[in-house]
Amino acid sequence: MCLPSGDYRCRVSDQESTTRLARVVRTLLVVGAGLAATRTVAELRERGFDGRIEVLGAEPLAPYDRPPLSKHLLDRPEPTWLRDEIGADLPALADEVRLGTPAHGLTLTRSGVDVHTGDGVRTADVVVVATGAHAVRPPGWEAALTLHTAADAAVLRAALVPGARLVIIGAGWIGAEVATVASAAGVDVTVLEATGDPLGAALGPVVGALTAPWYASAGVRLRRGAHVVELGGNGVALADGTLVQADVVLAAIGARPTTAWLGAALPQEPDGSLRVDEHHVVIGAPRSVRAVGDVALRRSPRHGWVPGGHWDGALRGPTDLVADLLGSGEAVVDPAPYVFSTQLGHELALFGVRHVDDEVVVRGDPAGSDGWGALWFRPGTDQASAIFTVDRPHDVGAARRLFTAAGLPSLDRARVRDPSVPLRDAAR
Numbered sequence: 570m571c572l573p574s575g576d577y578r579c580r581v582s583d584q585e586s587t588t589r590l591a592r593v594v595r596t597l598l599v600v601g602a603g604l605a606a607t608r609t610v611a612e613l614r615e616r617g618f619d620g621r622i623e624v625l626g627a628e629p630l631a632p633y634d635r636p637p638l639s640k641h642l643l644d645r646p647e648p649t650w651l652r653d654e655i656g657a658d659l660p661a662l663a664d665e666v667r668l669g670t671p672a673h674g675l676t677l678t679r680s681g682v683d684v685h686t687g688d689g690v691r692t693a694d695v696v697v698v699a700t701g702a703h704a705v706r707p708p709g710w711e712a713a714l715t716l717h718t719a720a721d722a723a724v725l726r727a728a729l730v731p732g733a734r735l736v737i738i739g740a741g742w743i744g745a746e747v748a749t750v751a752s753a754a755g756v757d758v759t760v761l762e763a764t765g766d767p768l769g770a771a772l773g774p775v776v777g778a779l780t781a782p783w784y785a786s787a788g789v790r791l792r793r794g795a796h797v798v799e800l801g802g803n804g805v806a807l808a809d810g811t812l813v814q815a816d817v818v819l820a821a822i823g824a825r826p827t828t829a830w831l832g833a834a835l836p837q838e839p840d841g842s843l844r845v846d847e848h849h850v851v852i853g854a855p856r857s858v859r860a861v862g863d864v865a866l867r868r869s870p871r872h873g874w875v876p877g878g879h880w881d882g883a884l885r886g887p888t889d890l891v892a893d894l895l896g897s898g899e900a901v902v903d904p905a906p907y908v909f910s911t912q913l914g915h916e917l918a919l920f921g922v923r924h925v926d927d928e929v930v931v932r933g934d935p936a937g938s939d940g941w942g943a944l945w946f947r948p949g950t951d952q953a954s955a956i957f958t959v960d961r962p963h964d965v966g967a968a969r970r971l972f973t974a975a976g977l978p979s980l981d982r983a984r985v986r987d988p989s990v991p992l993r994d995a996a997r
């Protein structure tokens with residue numbers, strides 16, 4: 570098996586086995602029927618794959634988009650179908666789509682891969698694992714709702730009547746988005762954040778703290794350093810002894826890759842993610858097993874290990890997967906990691922991967938009205954590893970372009986502080 574860094578001989582043998590694999594792929598099974606699955610099937614057909622494609626989806630619904638579940642929780646009661654959103658109609662592209670049919674296990678065989686379901690075993694030359702993620706709900710938090718599926722959204726929507734007291738645990742991307750729409754609809758919203766800062770996991774404490782004032786401006790109560798010890802009928806008990814009264818509690822403390830169904834069939838990281846190479850081959854498994862979307866921890870030549878969990882990765886990942894699977898010989902695209910969010914009156918974008926030891930530079934004035942941003946640099950260097958923008962559409966395109974080259978972009982730290990300097994002009 571090739572090591573992650575891969576020497577030349579290893580890459581040659583990878584290429585040879587890819588070409589061999591491309592010749593023998595006649596049947597392909599995609600497990601999961603979300604964004605990454607739909608894009609994988611669309612990409613295969615766009616590139617002329619005429620073999621048999623079968624798809625298994627756990628939910629009984631046609632593929633739909635998840636970002637509107639929070640951003641349009643209250644004004645769009647129907648799911649936003651991926652057929653309309655990205656123009657890919659899964660049932661029309663695949664030979665068979667079995668919805669409401671979760672996979673329960675996977676076995677590697679000499680001739681291919683077996684996937685087990687409640688009504689039998691499906692066998693294919695290649696299996697693509699695209700089972701996404703699920704919301705975290707710790708034991709004892711059964712009284713809390715979560716928001717990950719269209720069914721979750723329906724339950725939450727019905728509970729959010731004007732005047733209801735909503736307590737959201739977690740000031741991350743989804744907590745902030747739900748707080749925004751609920752508060753605008755007359756719901757009384759309190760957000761509890763255990764760490765000191767909103768978006769702290771994504772942005773770190775310095776930049777995360779700069780988003781805290783947005784809550785009060787949007788009519789939302791934010792309690793920082795609020796450690797939940799118990800959930801009961803009346804609300805949420807905190808470690809400092811206070812009870813925050815609630816009619817509805819939403820746990821928005823993150824998501825984990827949905828890979829428990831694989832058992833020990835494939836190597837998994839402690840959080841359940843599957844490590845994949847640039848071509849989405851699961852590391853430690855044969856090349857006939859691929860993973861893409863939220864389940865995958867992808868090796869990026871530019872960024873190192875890129876976790877799933879964001880829409881753009883599920884949309885673009887299938888390009889490199891399918892190009893390699895079909896033996897195209899194309900160079901990897903290595904898409905820039907990209908997260909977007911609309912929250913508390915602001916448009917946010919984050920490109921790249923921030924490391925905890927990075928040095929941060931703030932761009933513009935977070936208290937001003939012209940938008941601002943932040944850049945993270947590898948310690949002691951001018952190499953930018955991540956760029957965050959708030960209400961600065963011009964910086965969004967520039968940031969994406971900066972992360973298209975082979976390595977991290979080199980930027981002048983002094984120039985990026987000045988928001989009047991276009992980001993591209995700060996490149997060294």
Ligand SMILES: Cc1cc2nc3c(=O)[nH]c(=O)nc-3n(C[C@H](O)[C@H](O)[C@H](O)COP(=O)(O)OP(=O)(O)OC[C@H]3O[C@@H](n4cnc5c(N)ncnc54)[C@H](O)[C@@H]3O)c2cc1C
Nearest residue numbers: 601603604605627635636671672701862863878879880883
């Ligand atoms: C409320 C919400 C808002 C979001 N907003 C943003 C945003 O603003 N920006 C952003 O970048 N990202 C956002 N995301 C994340 C983004 O939606 C995901 O990264 C993206 O949907 C991942 O696509 P996927 O195909 O990997 O997984 P999914 O879309 O989750 O699809 C996986 C599918 O696999 C199915 N499945 C699971 N287990 C099995 C099984 N055993 N057998 C068969 N099928 C199975 C699931 O039912 C699901 O349909 C949001 C997510 C949520 C929940």
